[in-house]
Amino acid sequence: MRPRVRPRTLFIWLGLACMLAILLSLSLGPVSLPLTDTLQASLRLVGVPLSAEGLQQAQMIIGQIRLPRTLLGLAVGAVLALSGVAMQGLFRNPLADPGLVGVAAGAAVGAAVAIVGARWLGNVPEGLSPYLLSLCAFLGGLGVTALVYRLGRRDGQTNVATMLLAGVAMTALGGATVGLFSYLADDATLRTLTFWNLGSLNGASYARIWPLLLVATGISLWLPRRARALNVLMLGESEARHLGIDVECLKRELVFCTALGVGAAVAAAGLIGFVGLVVPHLVRLLAGPDHRVVLPASLLAGGALLLMADLLARLLLAPAELPIGIVTAFIGAPFFLYLLIRGRA
Template structure:
């Protein structure tokens, strides 16, 4: 298959785009910082001996607010895009989305339980309280995904079509349960639940960040090791088996990594759509279906896209802030329609 961009050129371009996104994410906001001061303050935070005169404010803003937010955006965007590649490879369909296995809807249900039923968790230790929402969302995503996978299993085999239908059914069931919690919520909890479902990187902190970084790093290190197996799976399950690929094990790994990655991302930043759908599709359009290129390139592209979307969310209505899920939908949906129409033409 002919590609529009050579892999080396693509990686260089995406790496530079990601660096630019990080730099702008650290510099711009309700209080914008000069780009040079941002760079100096960032180098000081890394421990380099840079002259500190006049950098106190920049160093404080970067260290306490923008650096954890930028790291959160990098991790969430990268793992969502990577999970999108995994699901599109599993279902052998470039229109597949990480939410097809129920992880997003399960996380939303877990978050609704934590937000609306928060009064029932009043006796929890102080060390657990700040993590309650993220923990419930993470466990909800894993639980629904495990149920979808179990329903797709029969006689020791995993039927992808059955798993897809089970995911659709359980997503609808989880959505109705979230609707019930929404109906039962008072004004304050309803507002919290609504904004969480729209996604945001606001309020990022190092305590919220480190679990996501650990999970994202694990998924990002593991999935590229399965690139050749995913390439074989593109030929079909029987053909992959004849090539020596343990297809059932591969399916388990893809579902498990997606559940971990998307569950952790949604738990940390709320519901953010279209990243896992549009980014792999765009990278595949540029560089072809080879997962050895597609997987790492999607990480860079997803991280960059989410940081640029967060910039729009911060600056469009400053000092107010748009939920980032609205921005990704406004960017992703028209672009995805363009790709569909272009492909049909």
């Protein structure tokens, strides 16, 4: 596949798109701010000594509400896109999705336990209470992924096809478990669980996003170092071994990064689909299959796409707010169908 856009040009456009998405995310909402006020207030927040005259309201809205939400959207989009690249490289299939290893289903089960089972847990320690939902979702995602990976191991080797089938089975089991908890929930709890499963950046705060930012930074620094190994793996496992790649170690790293990233993203923002499928594939269509370009480009494109989807979720039915998972599904599903039709043609 020959690239349609030069990597440097692609990075320039994606960087500009990401900056525009950040600016719009900080400016628009129930209370829209002029772009000049947004820029000046944002510069003051990062320590630039500017006059504060007339900027108190803008600085308060951006600093306390919109900046945490924007950072959360950037981190979730970037992590989901990078996880999508990792899974597509592992399965050597451009239509693979981060949910194939069951991490999203496990996180959903963990969240259901935290939401519905809170009344059975008794008094939760006050320091743990704000993090209970995120912690349970994160641990659920890691636990299911570890089980899927263990089921795919045999005689010291990881069978990708077996791991894929185990992930499909665990996803179905996770869906049934969430359905059971939904049946057991009362009206208020059911509403909370339903909206969490649809995904949202609402309620973002600095306390909620710092674990995800740490995970996103680690994955963003680590995965590009494995770009060459991912390029070689595209030739096949035996060819990669002959070229000196430790294939089993690479598989463990890809599964671990996906479990860690998707688990943290789902724990922070709920279930958000199609980002990990659409973004890497779109980048490959534009820039070719070289992971040295695909990984950093997907990071930028994922963050920009999720911020724009969140902006639509906030503005389409204002003052009400759509769950962001609905918006990404409306974007991703038609694109997925287009890929299927294009593949048949």
